[in-house]
Amino acid sequence: MIEPRHTAKVYRQEPIADGIYSMWIKTPAASVAREGQFINVYMEDGAHILPRPISICEVKEKAGLLRIVYRIAGKGTKAFSKLHAGDDIDVFGPIGNGFPEVNGKVLLFGGGIGIPPMLFAAQKYKKNATSVLGFRNETFLLSDFGLTRGHIFVATEDGSSGVKGTVIDAIADAEVEADVIFACGPLPMLRAIKSYAKEHGIPAYVSMEERMACGVGACLGCVTKTVSVDEHSHVNNARVCKDGPVFFAEEVEL
Ligand SMILES: Cc1cc2nc3c(=O)[nH]c(=O)nc-3n(C[C@H](O)[C@H](O)[C@H](O)COP(=O)(O)OP(=O)(O)OC[C@H]3O[C@@H](n4cnc5c(N)ncnc54)[C@H](O)[C@@H]3O)c2cc1C
Numbered sequence: 338m339i340e341p342r343h344t345a346k347v348y349r350q351e352p353i354a355d356g357i358y359s360m361w362i363k364t365p366a367a368s369v370a371r372e373g374q375f376i377n378v379y380m381e382d383g384a385h386i387l388p389r390p391i392s393i394c395e396v397k398e399k400a401g402l403l404r405i406v407y408r409i410a411g412k413g414t415k416a417f418s419k420l421h422a423g424d425d426i427d428v429f430g431p432i433g434n435g436f437p438e439v440n441g442k443v444l445l446f447g448g449g450i451g452i453p454p455m456l457f458a459a460q461k462y463k464k465n466a467t468s469v470l471g472f473r474n475e476t477f478l479l480s481d482f483g484l485t486r487g488h489i490f491v492a493t494e495d496g497s498s499g500v501k502g503t504v505i506d507a508i509a510d511a512e513v514e515a516d517v518i519f520a521c522g523p524l525p526m527l528r529a530i531k532s533y534a535k536e537h538g539i540p541a542y543v544s545m546e547e548r549m550a551c552g553v554g555a556c557l558g559c560v561t562k563t564v565s566v567d568e569h570s571h572v573n574n575a576r577v578c579k580d581g582p583v584f585f586a587e588e589v590e591l
Pocket residue numbers: 375389390391392393406407408409410411412413414415450453454545546547548549582
């Protein structure tokens with residue numbers, strides 16, 4: 338039994354692009370984590386008591402290792418970037434529903450810092466996965482996606498790699514077969530994917546990255562608007578931390 342909040346050890350940490358870090362931690366959470374779940378990471382500095390949610394990028398189950406890839410956004414992520422191998426780090430999780438288990442061909446869309454959780458899914462579905470990855474300019478994790486043996490399409494905003502444009506532009510001329518879509522990234526990207534999914538008659542699941550406070554469903558700080566009424570709040574809301582972060586695209590207002 339894994340304690341939800343526990344102390345893990347930093348196993349390795351390195352920058353993989355400008356302002357983006359990859360951190361492997363040793364934690365029993367590695368043996369139970371599923372694609373699309375996240376962990377809450379605490380800062381050593383007691384002045385910042387709210388943990389920071391970070392998606393699980395991949396695991397090495399037997400070695401008990403779990404990888405997160407994060408962009409420095411503010412104080413918390415800056416503090417994480419200072420940690421070294423052997424340091425303690427408090428984490429809570431794995432948390433969240435994760436992507437559903439599916440059969441057939443999976444089309445994965447990742448945008449920016451929404452790309453790391455898609456690697457976990459690409460590793461699971463291997464040749465049955467097509468990954469469409471959208472970067473601003475500098476790419477990261479491409480060699481990791483290359484090892485999954487799935488198909489890969491790349492888009493960059495500045496055209497420095499792959500197609501110049503969005504993830505939708507990247508597959509505009511390709512005949513991609515898919516039974517289901519999983520996506521994580523900025524809201525405009527998720528909106529475009531919801532339309533693409535509707536147009537092509539493919540069910541889509543999106544992972545939302547709302548700002549969070551308590552992280553355990555108590556404060557309603559992370560609600561997203563939904564089509565149906567939430568049992569907890571009796572309004573058209575869902576808590577991303579407790580009910581998500583993965584939602585059926587038709588169920589949420591993007
Ligand atoms: C379920 C989930 C999974 C996530 N997975 C990842 C991941 O794999 N890698 C990663 O780099 N980040 C991820 N994030 C975002 C990450 O949690 C925030 O970047 C982090 O909490 C910022 O903390 P900070 O103390 O560094 O910055 P803060 O000082 O708290 O904030 C710095 C700036 O970032 C903005 N910000 C903070 N949180 C978010 C957010 N959730 N969405 C948009 N803007 C935000 C703030 O408004 C502010 O402008 C995820 C968020 C969620 C909810």
